[in-house]
Amino acid sequence: MNRIAAFVLVGSMSLVFSHGALAHHSAAAFDTRQEVKTTGTVTQFTFRNPHVYLTLQVKKPDGTTASLEVEAGAASVLNPLGFNAKSIAVGDVVTIVGNPARAKPDALVLGKDLYKADGAYFPLNIASRSVYEANTAPATSIAGTWFSPWNEFNGFNGAAANWPLTDAGKAALARFDPKTTPQKDCVPVGVPTLMFYPVADTITVERDRVVMKVDWMNAERIIYLDGRKHPPASETFLHGHSVGHWEGDTLVAETTNFKEHPIGLTTALPGSARKRVTERFRVGQDRKSLVYSGVVEDPVYLARPVEWSAQWMYRPNMPHSNEKCDLAVAHKYLGDFK
Numbered sequence: 001m002n003r004i005a006a007f008v009l010v011g012s013m014s015l016v017f018s019h020g021a022l023a024h025h026s027a028a029a030f031d032t033r034q035e036v037k038t039t040g041t042v043t044q045f046t047f048r049n050p051h052v053y054l055t056l057q058v059k060k061p062d063g064t065t066a067s068l069e070v071e072a073g074a075a076s077v078l079n080p081l082g083f084n085a086k087s088i089a090v091g092d093v094v095t096i097v098g099n100p101a102r103a104k105p106d107a108l109v110l111g112k113d114l115y116k117a118d119g120a121y122f123p124l125n126i127a128s129r130s131v132y133e134a135n136t137a138p139a140t141s142i143a144g145t146w147f148s149p150w151n152e153f154n155g156f157n158g159a160a161a162n163w164p165l166t167d168a169g170k171a172a173l174a175r176f177d178p179k180t181t182p183q184k185d186c187v188p189v190g191v192p193t194l195m196f197y198p199v200a201d202t203i204t205v206e207r208d209r210v211v212m213k214v215d216w217m218n219a220e221r222i223i224y225l226d227g228r229k230h231p232p233a234s235e236t237f238l239h240g241h242s243v244g245h246w247e248g249d250t251l252v253a254e255t256t257n258f259k260e261h262p263i264g265l266t267t268a269l270p271g272s273a274r275k276r277v278t279e280r281f282r283v284g285q286d287r288k289s290l291v292y293s294g295v296v297e298d299p300v301y302l303a304r305p306v307e308w309s310a311q312w313m314y315r316p317n318m319p320h321s322n323e324k325c326d327l328a329v330a331h332k333y334l335g336d337f338k
Helices: 075-081 150-160 167-174 327-337
Strands: 036-046 052-059 065-072 093-100 108-116 121-123 144-147 200-205 209-214 219-224 241-247 250-256 276-283 289-297 306-314
Touching (some): 065 093, 150 306
Parallel strands (some): 219 241
Antiparallel strands (some): 036 052, 052 065, 093 108, 144 200, 144 306, 209 219, 250 276, 276 289, 289 306
16 A cells, blocks of 8 residues: 555644534534633533533623523543533532634533632533543553543544545535534444544453444444454445454454445545445553554545554543433534524
8 A cells, every 4th residue: 555645643732623523513603712701600501412511690790690501522522531410510600711602602602611619620622631630550452441632633633634535525525514414413423533532432352353332422343353254345334344353462453334424534524335444453562552543445535545543541440421422412503503
């Protein structure tokens, strides 16, 4: 594969994402250049996927009160950063830092940070800082729970913005509308982007298979190790059909038989049934990271194959959010654009 286009994943903290879509949807509905700080009393709080919402009763300068809705990240994304269903409760007085909605700045804010009255901090956004200290336990194999950090997610998306596209790929990207993303219907993004989401990813190694449970819209992958072949091309699956083998302590997985997917390659770029993904998983030399590398091919949308290499962090005690995708919550964000 001497014509592979290589993209190094860098730890950029930029808020500019490939193809205009971050996680569930674009931040286009909010003025990310303006930051506001608001203090109020929590009157409603829902910890759900793919978005967490809370409502504050805020006192205005003239003495009257008003409601402010705060849209935060997904439960699956905030959970490993330290914000969960028990972090706040109705009646708490909190201060929110975030970006106002373009259409209704006094009524809706995209939350970034939350501070309780006692000074306790909690993250509300995929890019917010974690409240957890790193676990220093060493990994003995790829089995266990891993976490793809924000910089790797951001780096992958940044690199994807420069992927070489076919005419069909360019056309698909040009007509992408964040309001039509299938993630609003609780259908997750495709591989490999799915594997970069900063959520808990638990790998279980069995004799004849490796199971990967990704805490994003109930995603699960099975990589078969029993020597089976891929099924006929007519049999397709959301995350494809994966077969693998061990090269020493490195798991090599080949995945084909993908369903055509509106966001099969990135959060804005489709994937075709001709997509093929080859991945490698191995524990890093420090025994505290997992090296995740691979190649994705899709002759319909990609002018040539592209490859990546990234590192996940070992987080053996990181829980899954166990929050299923809520269809009503997933649809709610569409009102942000009104």
